[in-house]
Amino acid sequence: MSILTASAAELSARLASGELSAREVAQAHLDQIEAVDDRVKAFLYVDGERALAAADAVDARRAAGEQLGPLAGIPLAMKDIFTMTGAPTTCGSRILEGWRPPYNSTITQKLIDAGVVVLGKTNMDEFAMGSSTENSGFFTTHNPWDNTRIPGGSGGGSAAALAAFEAPLAIGTDTGGSIRQPASVTGTVGVKPTYGGTSRYGVVAMASSLDTPGPCARSVLDAALLHSVMAGWDPRDSTSINAPVPDVVGAARSGDIAGMRIGVVTEFGGEGYQPGVEQRFREALAILEGLGAEIVEVSCPHFDYALAAYYLIMPSEVSSNLARFDAMRYGLRIGDDGQHSTEEVMNLTRGAGFGAEAKRRIIIGTYALSSGYYDAYYGSAQKVRTLITRDFDAAFGQVDVLVSPTTPTTAFTIGERVDDPLAMYKADLCTIPSNLAGNCAASIPCGLSPDDGLPVGFQVMAPPLADDRLYRVGAALERELASRWGGGLLDGLASSPAGAYLNVGGVR
């Protein structure tokens, strides 16, 4: 199998045996980026020299007989929201263009320490606000399955890099679905760990009570390997959980779901859901049932209010968090002519530096938090958050995991929803409840929608700190589907005419 289509787990074994060097692996992916990223546009920044130097360091350590972790020498695409020294961090915003952070995020440091080879920074909706990457201040990323479609968002760059075989691993952040929805529409795996399970230190903040860094990969096992490197208590993040990381790798290797109780959320389906999405979702349920799981219907009545609560809580936190971009200590500064006051410079800088969606959300948050409206908007939304958490608690009293489609439709067309914010927001209908309640959730590919031939994602949700259940169910589904299809969903893209430009077909 070629280097590009191999999983991280396979590459790891071949690196350990000496069959491949980390330099060869890094070079192959840099060449792929060079060859296809003009079309896909997944990366905002690539540093080949740095990647090769990191790969050489891993090769040298291995040659010296050092015992290395499973991800040593594996390339990774990093969402441009994680700080990393020696490279720009833009968060997809012009207001941060050219900013080089003076420190590494905790997760960046963990990856570097594990010998992971960072290829570059991936495109995203500005400050992680969006479902399509169309809100990036730089350019839109294209879905590798169909370049006229969106790759999801906000982490569309990371998901597209995986689907275009530009990297075997990527990382993202999930505030309302920004890891899971891109995974769903690109046929990749994306996991939102339990809130607090992965450190937010050095991750540019959007909505601090919701933001959750997590792994993105082409297989469930690869996501688990990355998860176990990223996760863990961080004293530098006051909302980090001081508890052992669940055995996600063991769960991904096992995939045993015999006797597991799986609850289908009755609220997620019907009107607004693409028939092909629902069909593939139902087929996946039948597969899980065939593997020994018990499928039951579970009602979570307040999930219908999750989107509304989210679009009050998140913008409120955004309006506060984004106040730090004040043109004083770093980032863009406009109008500093010796005449304008500090306040005026802030007004001009933020007016010029933020894109339309960031402005919308900051203003909604400012409104929702203003006196006279606070109780009705922000206060009520916080109560809905309680009701959603109670729905989850009641559901997890009856079942081990909950499931739904990850997003109601397959990848929509670029441009289709830019002038209709509410339609854009609905892409996160099924993913938002887990952010509000803080439990963990994942998206696993479950096939191509028969109506348009595009990937469909299957969402699994588990209780807080039961992240291993996501991997158990994900691995079971992935394994059974792969045996039916004769490979993964992306192997199908690689060998199809639509994926011919990726130039990885036929090398299985």
Add this chain to the structure above:
Amino acid sequence: MALTAADVARLGELARIRLTDEELAHLAPQLDVILASVARVTEVAGADVPPTSHALPLTNVFRDDVVIPSLPAEAVLAAAPAVEDGRFRVPRILGEEA
């Protein structure tokens, strides 16, 4: 409720964002639609429901007060839009009449 362009301009100033007339004309009706849609949270937010601000059952988190090195001043100032005498240079903070 109908937000006017003037309302949005006022919110923009509160948030320190200068909006053009074109942006105001575009944003006001969009924000109206969004706010009308999210207002349905009031349908179920009864007086007996306690609010949740955070998913974790954490209150205060303490750590030992240990001295660790700070970032070097040069590394921090390197990212600044304007620097003078080893400090951030900022525009005047008082109004014209001061």
